[in-house]
Amino acid sequence: MKINQAFFRTIWPVVEGGAVEIIDQTQLPHRLHIVRIENVEAMVHAIKHMQVRGAPLIGAAAAYGMALGIADGALDGDVERTGEVLLQSRPTAVNLRWAVQRMQRVLLALPEEERAVAAWREAAVICDEDVALNQAIGQHGLSMLRALASARGRGSAAQPLQILTHCNAGWLATVDWGTALAPIYAAHEAGLAVHVWVDETRPRNQGAALTAWELAQHGVPHTIISDNAGGHLMQHGKVDCVIVGADRVTASGDVCNKIGTYLKALAAHDNAVPFYAAVPSPTIDWSMQDGRREIPIEERDADEVHYMQGVTADGAVQRLRITPPGSAAANPAFDVTPARLVTGIITERGIASPAALHALFHTSD
Numbered sequence: 500m501k502i503n504q505a506f507f508r509t510i511w512p513v514v515e516g517g518a519v520e521i522i523d524q525t526q527l528p529h530r531l532h533i534v535r536i537e538n539v540e541a542m543v544h545a546i547k548h549m550q551v552r553g554a555p556l557i558g559a560a561a562a563y564g565m566a567l568g569i570a571d572g573a574l575d576g577d578v579e580r581t582g583e584v585l586l587q588s589r590p591t592a593v594n595l596r597w598a599v600q601r602m603q604r605v606l607l608a609l610p611e612e613e614r615a616v617a618a619w620r621e622a623a624v625i626c627d628e629d630v631a632l633n634q635a636i637g638q639h640g641l642s643m644l645r646a647l648a649s650a651r652g653r654g655s656a657a658q659p660l661q662i663l664t665h666c667n668a669g670w671l672a673t674v675d676w677g678t679a680l681a682p683i684y685a686a687h688e689a690g691l692a693v694h695v696w697v698d699e700t701r702p703r704n705q706g707a708a709l710t711a712w713e714l715a716q717h718g719v720p721h722t723i724i725s726d727n728a729g730g731h732l733m734q735h736g737k738v739d740c741v742i743v744g745a746d747r748v749t750a751s752g753d754v755c756n757k758i759g760t761y762l763k764a765l766a767a768h769d770n771a772v773p774f775y776a777a778v779p780s781p782t783i784d785w786s787m788q789d790g791r792r793e794i795p796i797e798e799r800d801a802d803e804v805h806y807m808q809g810v811t812a813d814g815a816v817q818r819l820r821i822t823p824p825g826s827a828a829a830n831p832a833f834d835v836t837p838a839r840l841v842t843g844i845i846t847e848r849g850i851a852s853p854a855a856l857h858a859l860f861h862t863s864d
């Protein structure tokens with residue numbers, strides 16, 4: 500997508516080879532900082548510390564991590580060990596395991612001398628596929644938004660369609676285009692007027708810091724709200740639908756996403772507001788049925804609750820403590836919305852109810 504009118508992806512191989520560059524998302528929205536990643540350890544650090552984050556982008560980053568690892572060794576054991584090291588970075592987004600296992604399948608089927616070229620090629624294919632999947636999600640989501648706007652008499656500049664989103668599932672969470680924001684970008688470009696309520700998304704503030712920044716760069720009208728405001732807005736008819744991303748969706752349609760998503764789904768259900776998850780197929784874990792019981796929920800550092808990052812009046816980015824020194828903090832990073840609260844799952848193949856998700860991907864030809 501565009502940053503100051505220049506096209507960017509979130510991750511790209513350097514021209515001379517042997518390294519990748521990323522947008523360091525811990526510095527946004529105050530600073531656009533590009534970081535060069537030259538080895539697996541640096542890629543693990545980038546994923547673990549959320550310099551790159553978002554399920555599809557974590558998958559793409561892991562794929563390039565596997566390519567970087569070949570420089571350290573191309574034997575079967577090396578390929579297996581590199582995958583294990585990358586899998587330790589974050590536990591919840593299934594895209595990480597999906598990408599590592601796909602890269603290992605490709606590489607272990609080749610002679611060692613062919614593995615370096617194949618690894619960089621397959622990582623690039625994974626990135627290009629991600630962009631295409633997200634563009635398709637955007638188009639299917641746009642069809643839904645058009646129908647919703649027509650049913651509610653909205654979609655004009657005077658009466659834009661009101662969409663609430665949680666966390667950041669925009670182009671920054673993917674290689675490009677995003678998932679939950681893809682239909683919003685598609686609507687904006689198609690002239691369907693939308694307004695986005697952007698949950699700040701404590702404690703890392705992906706909404707306030709990343710989603711708002713993306714939407715502003717693209718000229719999409721939006722309003723940042725506290726995480727606790729969404730239910731009130733839904734009660735007062737100010738939200739036409741909710742669209743979120745996902746880090747893992749089970750075969751039954753349970754949706755694991757950023758902490759707080761479940762509470763928005765409860766409020767949406769209570770107010771008859773349609774609740775959608777935008778999900779490319781690498782985010783679907785067909786091996787799992789019960790998300791609440793089976794999906795590993797990442798517990799992140801309590802300091803993410805204790806501290807906030809911001810910019811001072813003179814432009815210095817600073818980290819400030821907002822809690823009393825003696826207080827403990829808990830920081831589960833995700834929660835699971837049960838399928839019964841999900842109206843539809845927007846995929847690259849179309850929109851399915853949770854109950855119809857399996858058939859969308861497994862109908863016999």
Ligand SMILES: CSC[C@H]1O[C@H](OP(=O)(O)O)[C@H](O)[C@@H]1O
Pocket residue numbers: 552553554555665666667668669672673677678679705743744745746756757758832
């Ligand atoms: C398009 S997946 C985005 C998904 O990932 C985010 O988590 P994190 O920022 O911790 O990587 C969040 O759950 C988003 O919905």
